[in-house]
Amino acid sequence: MSTRPEFPFTAVTGQANYKLALKLVVVDPGIGGVLVSGPRGTAKSTLARGLADIASRQNAFVNLPLGASEEMLIGTLDLQKALGDQEVVFSPGLLAKADQGVLYVDEINLLPDNLVDLLLDVAASGVNHIERDGVSHRHDSRFILLGTMNPDEGELRPQLQDRFGLAVAMDDNFDAADRVEIVRQREQFDHNPEAFCDQQQSTQQQLRQQLKQASGQLDQIECDDRMRMEIAQRCIAAGVDGLRADIVWARAAIAHAALRDNTAVEVTDLDAVEALVLSHRRHDQPRNESQPPAADNSGGEGGSTPDSATGHGDWGQMKSVSQDSATDSSFVLPDSPMKFEKFNHLRSALVARNRGER
Numbered sequence: 001m002s003t004r005p006e007f008p009f010t011a012v013t014g015q016a017n018y019k020l021a022l023k024l025v026v027v028d029p030g031i032g033g034v035l036v037s038g039p040r041g042t043a044k045s046t047l048a049r050g051l052a053d054i055a056s057r058q059n060a061f062v063n064l065p066l067g068a069s070e071e072m073l074i075g076t077l078d079l080q081k082a083l084g085d086q087e088v089v090f091s092p093g094l095l096a097k098a099d100q101g102v103l104y105v106d107e108i109n110l111l112p113d114n115l116v117d118l119l120l121d122v123a124a125s126g127v128n129h130i131e132r133d134g135v136s137h138r139h140d141s142r143f144i145l146l147g148t149m150n151p152d153e154g155e156l157r158p159q160l161q162d163r164f165g166l167a168v169a170m171d172d173n174f175d176a177a178d179r180v181e182i183v184r185q186r187e188q189f190d191h192n193p194e195a196f197c198d199q200q201q202s203t204q205q206q207l208r209q210q211l212k213q214a215s216g217q218l219d220q221i222e223c224d225d226r227m228r229m230e231i232a233q234r235c236i237a238a239g240v241d242g243l244r245a246d247i248v249w250a251r252a253a254i255a256h257a258a259l260r261d262n263t264a265v266e267v268t269d270l271d272a273v274e275a276l277v278l279s280h281r282r283h284d285q286p287r288n289e290s291q292p293p294a295a296d297n298s299g300g301e302g303g304s305t306p307d308s309a310t311g312h313g314d315w316g317q318m319k320s321v322s323q324d325s326a327t328d329s330s331f332v333l334p335d336s337p338m339k340f341e342k343f344n345h346l347r348s349a350l351v352a353r354n355r356g357e358r
Contacts (some may be wrong), residue, residue, distance in 0.1 A: 005193050008200035010052035012043050012209055013182050015288060020164050020256075021166045021276050022047060023207075025078045025144050027214045027255040031248055032165025033123075033145030035108070035156070035280065042170045044148040048104050051146070054208050055102060062143075064105045066112075068093050071117040073118055095128045098143040108147030109156040116160050119145070123163050165248045166273075167280035183271065214258035221254045224266040239283035249277045 012019070021034045036044050052061035075093030094103070095118075105111060111119075122128050128141040145164065149156060161167075174182065188197040225274065231249045238245075252273040253265045260269070 005197045006049045006053065007046050007186075007189055008197055008204055009047060009054050010203040011185055011189075011196070011200050012047055013178055013185065014052065015043055015047060015170065017276065018043075018047055018168045020171060020272070021168050021178045022051050022146075023211060023259065024045065024166065024252050024273065024276075025254045026051070026211050027258055028218055028251055029142070031251050031255065032163065033147070035161065035167040036146075036148045036170060037162035037167070038148075038170030039150060039152070039172050042172050043073075044170065045106055047224050048106075048146050049147060051102060053204060054211060055144075060067065060102060064094055064103060064111075064115075066107060066110055068094065068115065069119065070114060073115055074128055074130050075137075077130060077135055077137060090130070090139075092139075093128075095122055095141040096141075097125055097180050098141055099139070099141050101143055103143040105145075105147045107149055107153065107326045108150075109149040110158070113157075116157055120159055120163060161280055162244065166252065166276040168276065169279055210259065214255065214261075217258045217261075219265050220256060221257050221263060221265065223250055223257075227253070227265045227267075227270065230267065234270070234274065235278075238278050238281070240278065240281045241283075244279050245277055247268050252277055 009019070009022075010317075018034075018036060025031050025034055026027055036048070042256050049061065055061075071093065073093050073095060075096055076091045078089035078091070105119075123145055126140060126142045127138055129138045130136065147156075147160075147164065185196075226249060228246075231246055231253070235245045235249070249270070250265075253269040256272050257263075257265045257267040262269075
């Protein structure tokens, strides 16, 4: 029984940023995979599955279903063989099958936490380690991690989101001409998939050759200190955490220069990949090193009451009271019902805060 072909990568209309991100990680898998978010019907899965035909990797495409078990993901060990025959028999899981290939997770934001933890460990180390009752086995598992999600269905854990080198936010704002073209192509594919794919074969082959050639040229691409300084300054301006963005940006820019068959990274390469690198790392309010540190409201030296210019602090318009409840539990009661109510509110807040500090 023949397998129905996937919709060709090169036949997908639009989604230039998504296509670019996928091509970059094929050229340099070290970039760290692609996270794609967007509503249904925007070709997220279609392009992901079409990647297998242009990637030309050892193990092209492995799908991780949401309902997978841990054993299905990491593999299993035959303990009877290990104990009886002193032989470790390992049944490969999806992580073994995805080695040197693509591991695809649709609706990755809905993936159970236990599988997310396993993915994080293996994606970081490139090694899958499985152990049961003192019997262990380990194998390489280096793959392109490709995740798609609909943000309306839930957020992605920050730890996993940061693991993706590039991210793309898609929308469904197609103009009328694009919508007509998309429907026409889909009808042709559904009517005769083999004939439709044959029409795209030449274009697909050209893209495969371009990606293979670019991948082989990576070591020859120069990214000088001027370009690296530009990356660093833009990362600082975006307020990103850590240095992962700098590293990924440099690798993505080098891969982009290789796709252009250029010998050195230029500003145009930095510009082309900037949104892909920063979209999931940028902070709305970048840290400004020239600003003084935030006021210390703990009562130490140099501390000040927040919003002191307006007289509004953590306790509204009421003046803050300094009292150490750890050494003195007595309070002087106020002389009016209104003040008494405010006093009780303050006392409860102070007690709760002191408990938290302990």
